[in-house]
Amino acid sequence: MVRTICLAVLAVLTLAIPSxxxxxxxxxxxxxxxxxYEARPEEAGFRATVSTDGRTLDAATKQHEERASRALKALQGLQADGLTIEKSNFRVNERRVPRQLTPAEVTQGRRPESLVEGYTAVTTFSVGMSSLDKLNQSISKLAETGLFEISSVQFYVRNERAALNxxxxxxxxxxxxxxxxYAEPVNLKLGQIIAITDGEARPIDGMADLPLRRADGPYTVQIVPPATLEFSASVNVTWRIGENEK
Structure with missing residues (x-):
């Protein structure tokens, strides 16, 4: 009885496979x-970095605390011009210098070493500017404090998702x-779309470097925002195809 059932199941499977x-x-x-897609820039952002050197960790951090406080006050003083502090980051880096090996150490196969020369305390402010008309004026004011290092400015649109779409x-x-x-020259008909695969979608870099500061005279920044920002996207699309009726 069991053998008969197994044979019946096998027969059903055998009939199903060819179809x-x-x-x-x-x-x-x-x-x-x-x-x-191209859109006019509406906002800007940059990183304003304050750094302080010290021979010891304690000396670097104590001196830096005063400089960072003045830097924060300078940034807050520009809020009326559309400047916002988005976030800040603090770190301390070791400054190392190579130690010269003695001839005996070289003979012994000692590897080159470095010594801690001092420490650098660093605070980086991530800054946004909602008013491009005040951008050059604001960065010039920050530069005149002698506290900040600003190398470049990034430009944005307010609704990046809409631009990417x-x-x-x-x-x-x-x-x-x-x-x-592809289809028309060989008399093919595009049918139903059966697959859409999203590709890469991203904004093209909209960055401007700051000019080098001159040794003499006031430092006036003249950054010209790009006329437009470009957004790119790609997509893979698959159609069913068949021959057109003649």
């Missing part, structure tokens, strides 16, 4: 679409245009 293996797969077309729309339209370019 699945013989099913036809419809041809498909997959293309990679790319798109860009515009680039994605452009990428999808590009994918459809490419698919039509």
């Amino acid at each position: 699945f293996a013989q099913s036809e797969t419809q041809p498909v077309l997959t293309v990679l679409g790319k798109g860009t 515009q680039a994605r729309r452009a990428a999808m339209l590009d994918a459809r245009e490419q698919a039509q370019a």
Whole structure:
């Protein structure tokens, strides 16, 4: 009885396998679409770094506390111009110098060593500017304090997601245009979309470097924001295809 049931199950499976293996797969077309979108910069951001050197850890941190307090006050004084302190970070780094090995140590195969020469306390403020009209004026004021190191400025739009979605729309339209370019010359018909795979979407770097400070005269920053910021996106799209009716 058991043998009869097993044979019956095997017969059902044997009948099911050929119908699945013989099913036809419809041809498909997959293309990679790319798109860009441009928007005017609306905000800026930069890092303002304050650093203090000391021979000992205690000397570096105590002197730095006073400098960092003055730096914070200078930043807060520019809040009316649209400056905001987004976050700050404090760290202490060792300053090391190589120690010269003696001939005997070299002969013994000693590895080069370094000695702690001192310490550097560092506070980095991440700063945002909501008013680009006051950007040069604000950075110039910070530079005149002699406390900050500012090397570059990054520009942004307020709604980056919306800009990236515009680039994605452009990428999808590009994918459809490419698919039509492939299909039409050989009399193929684009059918249903069966797969969409999101690619990379990102803003292109919108950064401007600060000019070097001159040794004489006041330091006036003249940063020209980019006319537009570019956002790019890509997408893989797969269509079913078939021949057009003649």
